[in-house]
Amino acid sequence: TVALNVCQQGTRRGPMQERLSCMARNNSIYVVANMGDKKLCNSSDPSCPSDGRYQYNTDVVFDPEGKLVARYHKYNLFRREIQFNYPKEPEAVTFETPFGKFGIFTCFDILFHEPAVVLVSKLQVDTVLFPTAWMNVLPFLTAIEFHSAWAMGMGVNLLSANTHNISLAMTVEVMFLH
Template sequence: MSRIAAVQMTSGGSLDSNLQQAAALIAQAVEQGSELLVLPEYFAYHGCRDIAEIARNERDASGPARQFLARMARQHSVWLVGGTIPVAVDPETGGDNRAAASCFVVNPQGEEVACYQKIHLFDVDVDDARGSYRESDDYCHGSEAVVVDTPLGKLGLTVCYDLRFPELYRHLAGAGAEILLVPSAFTTATGESHWELLLRARAVENLCYVVGANMGDRFHEKRPTWGGSAIIDPWGVVLSDMAEGPGVVSADINLNYLRKLRQKMPVHEHRRFSVVKTSD
């Protein structure tokens, strides 16, 4: 049995203010006994405009947000999952001046042990104050699914819009993931209808715990985000959640319970369908 937490934030355009808010909420989660903490997408830079410059500053572990994650993990001796940070991509490895939306996993010694680059980018039109989102203007697609083995369980890393693509989660579960992490900045317009529904669906169909850490500023004039951060068990039960505003949701997870469910209902072994590409 271990305790995990989803940190919900209302980040703005100031890096310093965002990191101060994150530090206070991390301390709150640690006081609740949490050993694994998940920050929301864009936790440090939500509302900041010059993504290219930010990404250059975060190119390596000396970047301000990456240093912050390392310092917090060491200070509190916890596993910390840093939402996303824009990181410059080396042109020699296929970069084109756009950033990678990078989700770092930091161990209690402050070491970056894994990084997932967001695969599905939010290029959609939404009925809210902003109307149009084109994430690919600033970011390039990631291409690799990531599962991280930790003493608390095997973590499957995803981000926000990934939540709408169940094949990614099936792949992660097939690779051994037991806890699926979803740091997000899910919009109010879509979140009200789909956020909890999708979190619970990903939990049930994969028999995994799911941790959704969302931004929670529902009435922001330009970028309203739904909140609703939640921890879901493998049977689809909401163990802990909150509505809007900054805060922490935490819950105990029991991997023995998860493994018993998988023994009773071995959905991963029962799969009969695969897609075979055929020529025209």
């Protein structure tokens, strides 16, 4: 990902990304968000949807200067994500910070070799950012137990942020350090 500073360059990337970029810049922090992203395509692409655009479940990361330093399009879509497309190939997205090498993926991706295991085993990240809408399912897929076990088993820090929707068995969770 090119280090684009949306805060300084205006709304070319849209008002939400501009706001996130400025939030990072104005507070000198990293900001991570999950959002929809669309990419135009044309009829020369046989997989191009009829409306001429792909829509992705996307994570973005802005650095303390407001630069976009990572963008990840979710590859392993959960069955309810019919509004999204997935990229042709899984993406292994990393970025460097003064406090380590980070990787990022979303929710259901944690259950698959790509990108989750690849980020740790091949790309040697020490921390994974993990935006999620995780439904706690007993007995094996409760968020806190599963995510902490994954972090310990992989030997990485997992910074997890879950949505809070009790009616869907989604509860807030915290980070897991190995």
